[in-house]
Amino acid sequence: MACLLPFLTGFMDSYSPLAFLRKKKNSQGGLRSTEWFSCRTIAFSSAPFVVTLFVLTCVEPEVLFTISTVGNATDYMAKFVVKPKKELKSPFLVKRHLFLKRRPDPTILDELYRLTTDMNHPETSIWASSNGPFPIRLSHAAIKKSVEQGKVMDRTCLNMAVRNMAREDAENFMNTKCLGWRHYVDSNWMQSTKVTNNLRTAYSREATLYDPSGSHLVLIPVIDAGQWTLYAFNMCEKKLSILDSRRDASEGGDEDPARRHEETRRAVCAALDKTMDLDFSLLSWDCELPKVPRQQNSCDSGFFVFNFMRLWDGHRLIRWFSTETMELRKNFLAYILSSSNEHHPEMPANVSELIKRLPG
Numbered sequence: 001m002a003c004l005l006p007f008l009t010g011f012m013d014s015y016s017p018l019a020f021l022r023k024k025k026n027s028q029g030g031l032r033s034t035e036w037f038s039c040r041t042i043a044f045s046s047a048p049f050v051v052t053l054f055v056l057t058c059v060e061p062e063v064l065f066t067i068s069t070v071g072n073a074t075d076y077m078a079k080f081v082v083k084p085k086k087e088l089k090s091p092f093l094v095k096r097h098l099f100l101k102r103r104p105d106p107t108i109l110d111e112l113y114r115l116t117t118d119m120n121h122p123e124t125s126i127w128a129s130s131n132g133p134f135p136i137r138l139s140h141a142a143i144k145k146s147v148e149q150g151k152v153m154d155r156t157c158l159n160m161a162v163r164n165m166a167r168e169d170a171e172n173f174m175n176t177k178c179l180g181w182r183h184y185v186d187s188n189w190m191q192s193t194k195v196t197n198n199l200r201t202a203y204s205r206e207a208t209l210y211d212p213s214g215s216h217l218v219l220i221p222v223i224d225a226g227q228w229t230l231y232a233f234n235m236c237e238k239k240l241s242i243l244d245s246r247r248d249a250s251e252g253g254d255e256d257p258a259r260r261h262e263e264t265r266r267a268v269c270a271a272l273d274k275t276m277d278l279d280f281s282l283l284s285w286d287c288e289l290p291k292v293p294r295q296q297n298s299c300d301s302g303f304f305v306f307n308f309m310r311l312w313d314g315h316r317l318i319r320w321f322s323t324e325t326m327e328l329r330k331n332f333l334a335y336i337l338s339s340s341n342e343h344h345p346e347m348p349a350n351v352s353e354l355i356k357r358l359p360g
Helices: 002-013 106-118 140-147 155-172 196-204 262-276 301-311 325-339 349-356
Strands: 042-047 050-055 064-070 073-079 126-130 136-139 182-184 217-224 227-234 239-243 286-288
Touching: 106 140, 106 325, 106 349, 126 140, 126 155, 126 325, 136 140, 136 155, 140 155, 140 325, 155 182, 155 217, 155 301, 155 325, 196 262, 217 262, 217 301, 227 262, 227 301, 239 262, 239 301, 301 325, 325 349
Parallel strands: 182 217, 239 286
Antiparallel strands: 042 050, 050 064, 064 073, 126 136, 217 227, 227 239
16 A cells, blocks of 8 residues: 555645545645545555545545546546435524624625726736635636626636535534535536536535535526526425526516426436436426525526525525625625635735625
């Protein structure tokens, strides 16, 4: 085993996107556990140009990960055993206070929004970032384009928010029965449908310290025809809730929501079937379109989905939120900028000072 350590270290360094293998080196250059993972069992077999590892995660593993490298080709598989863990508890019941935080000072939100939208910086000016499990970089220009009035939420901006939500859960619920109750999937997940292993990697990558096959609630933001919706799978009750902020036909909308989601629902369920290697179709589950706050225009759907992901408890929103377009954008901007734990020297000092005054 010792003779393989240098190879394993180099291999993991070259394959950082694995959500469950967030590694760091010790002073001798070997691997050590971090807050992100711990290896309980490593078995290996070797043959010319082939090494296979079986790695079990530290938190009651039920997902077997296989990493294989043949020559320069690397592959990754995760076999899912969909079995919601009964011992998991909803954080909305156990730690409800975390979702009812003090609201930011409106004057700070106003000034932060004004400075952000008035400035012009090059694409290389990074204002928010996250390094793992895969790098996300948000420039000032990308953030500004998303939050300006009349603009649609950028995919990368929403994925950054999803990353931050997953990280917050890992920090808030560490060593509790709430960790892993809900699982966040970023909006790029379905782009990997042609390769099953890539699909499973993308599905799992925002999971930290827990096994996503045991989660009770799976939250997937979906964009279709320029409009965002949230697909929320209740894995215990075998039910799909589609949270759509657009008006339905009874409210003056132009289309029945069930018909509007017919094709997209089929595609999402098929991708999830493939991801989990199910012997049944999620399309057979009950599907509901619950009453949720409605957007006032055709541009705000992404900001609604951001709030839906934070507040949906599997049955209802724990509270409603302001649907005024500028309030939505100001609050999202404050969240994105204040959640980044990286240092960004390109950010102006007056913006940094405002961010420090936001509630933690």
